[in-house]
Amino acid sequence: MRMRKKKNADIRLEKCSDCFLSGDISSLKNINLEIGCGKGGFIVQLAASQPDKFFVCIEKMSDVILLAAEKIKNSNLKNVKFLRADASVLSEYFSPGSVDRIYLNFSDPWPRPKHAKRRLTSESYLDIYKNLLSENGAIFLKTDNRILFDYSLETFRNAGFRLEKLTYDLHNSEYESGNFHTEYENNFSGKGFAINRVEAYKN
Numbered sequence: 001m002r003m004r005k006k007k008n009a010d011i012r013l014e015k016c017s018d019c020f021l022s023g024d025i026s027s028l029k030n031i032n033l034e035i036g037c038g039k040g041g042f043i044v045q046l047a048a049s050q051p052d053k054f055f056v057c058i059e060k061m062s063d064v065i066l067l068a069a070e071k072i073k074n075s076n077l078k079n080v081k082f083l084r085a086d087a088s089v090l091s092e093y094f095s096p097g098s099v100d101r102i103y104l105n106f107s108d109p110w111p112r113p114k115h116a117k118r119r120l121t122s123e124s125y126l127d128i129y130k131n132l133l134s135e136n137g138a139i140f141l142k143t144d145n146r147i148l149f150d151y152s153l154e155t156f157r158n159a160g161f162r163l164e165k166l167t168y169d170l171h172n173s174e175y176e177s178g179n180f181h182t183e184y185e186n187n188f189s190g191k192g193f194a195i196n197r198v199e200a201y202k203n
């Protein structure tokens with residue numbers, strides 16, 4: 001996601017500091033993790049609809065996570081926290097089995113085969129997620145990108161995940177009810193792209 005440097009970013013981040021994880025993160029349990037949350041349009045809807053659940057958003061770009069944190073701050077939601085980090089180091093923050101759901105929404109597709117390892121559903125990322133996920137844990141994936149989707153179905157299967165609720169056209173499927181749209185989702189579906197979705201269960 002390309003973005004211009006935000007004005008007064010440090011001051012604005014300081015104002016949202018209570019939206020960021022602090023303290024003993026490793027003791028957290030039953031976490032619902034969104035990786036690559038972008039501007040936060042998805043999590044603000046999901047967290048409002050599930051006030052009894054706890055959500056953590058991971059995003060590697062500080063100017064982007066700032067917008068998401070401000071959205072949560074303004075909506076007064078207390079069940080969402082942010083962590084600016086790269087997904088490759090998640091195991092340094094969270095304990096094994098502490099995550100119930102991982103949401104991957106419109107992850108960067110890295111379409112060239114030589115960059116496949118950078119995809120957030122590559123074998124090495126799935127190893128990280130598998131270790132973090134609880135027994136009934138699952139990854140919920142949405143993307144407009146068919147190359148990334150087909151690749152992910154294969155890596156999920158190879159890693160032993162059980163696939164459910166698979167669709168190649170989410171917005172015209174039975175699973176659209178209760179689907180919260182992300183910023184990229186609105187953009188791509190507005191341009192006529194079909195949205196792919198799947199749930200991948202660890203067991």
Ligand SMILES: C[S@@+](CC[C@H](N)C(=O)[O-])C[C@H]1O[C@@H](n2cnc3c(N)ncnc32)[C@H](O)[C@@H]1O
Binds near residue numbers: 036038086182
């Ligand atoms: C294409 S955007 C999608 C944003 C949002 N999920 C949506 O659907 O509107 C992908 C986002 O993932 C973030 N991202 C990509 N790779 C990441 C990584 N390894 N760790 C954390 N965030 C990552 C990017 O900075 C970007 O904000």
